[in-house]
Amino acid sequence: MKKLFTLFALLLSFVLVLAACGKDKDSSKALSTKEIEVGVTGGPHEQVMQKVAEVAKKDGLTIKIKVFNDYNTPNTALADGDLDINSYQTKQFLDAVKADKDYKISEVFKTLTFPMGIYSKSVKSLDEIKKGDKIAVPNDPSNEYRALKLFEAAGLIKLKEGTGEKATKRDVVENKLNLEILELDSAQLPSQLGEVAAAAINTNFAMGAGLTIKKDAIFHEEAENNPYSNYLVVRDANKNDEVVKKLKEYYQNDEVKQFIQETFNGSIVPSW
Structure with missing residues (x-):
């Protein structure tokens, strides 16, 4: 019985530690201005974010990129605190997911337009x-x-x-x-x-x-005046964080815009 009680106590401690970690991830503290993790889908979103990371690195911000191969996991990861930011979806898609899942996440600025x-x-x-x-x-x-x-x-x-x-x-x-x-x-x-x-x-x-x-x-679809712009998305608590404002500057940068235009030749266009 003593062994069983000891084992139970250890398991309980482990669960409490995990709960505490989860609580930390879900806190509303501001995102770091030194390093952030951004979730993207593989392909163009990944390529452009790599370019944005180059621009940000010059200014002292490290962007770690996590690549996903579906449209659902990045929002779950963001809402759960496993990501700082994601960049891959239209506002229409985001609104539908939020209505279904009640995630506390929101769009902050436009990124790319992908004609279907x-x-x-x-x-x-x-x-x-x-x-x-x-x-x-x-x-x-x-x-x-x-x-x-x-x-x-x-x-x-x-x-x-x-x-x-x-x-x-x-x-x-x-x-x-x-x-x-x-x-x-x-x-x-x-x-x-x-x-x-x-x-x-x-x-x-x-x-x-x-x-x-x-x-x-x-x-x-036409690329110009396309209503399906993609957005960078964060948790509601981080919408006004300093690093989010800086990230907008890095993303909507002339160097990044030129990269998009030269790389995708009109198949994908800047939304801003």
Whole structure:
């Protein structure tokens, strides 16, 4: 019994230590002005943040970059205190996640605009899509609505009037070609192109698969005046931190802007 009691006491101490660590991570203290950790999705967001880190380093700030391959984990990590900042999402996506998860996180400044495109391995134009073909859209909040709106703009489907950011394929009211709409994970869409006639893919995942808006998309959003700007996001308690204000200066810097323009050649544009 004495051994069992000792073991229980040790386990209880361990749990209390973990709880204390979690409490520290969730504190509302200001972010460090010397070193921060920023979460991004792999691809363009990662590339641009690396350039921002170069600019920030000259001014004495170290930016550690953590790369994610999905759209959900970076917000969870930020809300839980495992990241200081993340940079990868549109305000529409963020608002949908906050409404669903009640995360206390907010956008602070614009970063990049990624026009969404429709891609295909089997057809070269929308006119070649046939009755009964399969098309694919992202299955996450706001991105599915955005993709459905893109297929609507392409003339293939029609959404019911008043449909908002939480729209799914169930909100399609006109589908003359009787297309089968598949809702798939955003990151998996490029690998599924061989299984569908066409898919609406976010630019960062498209580029990760070697696809570009200008050369490969059979239809796409315009880059200019695109309502889907991406934002840098922090916990609500850190919105006015000094390092966040400095990070905006580093990100919206002429050197970074030139890097974006030269690297992505119009497929991705600065949002500011």
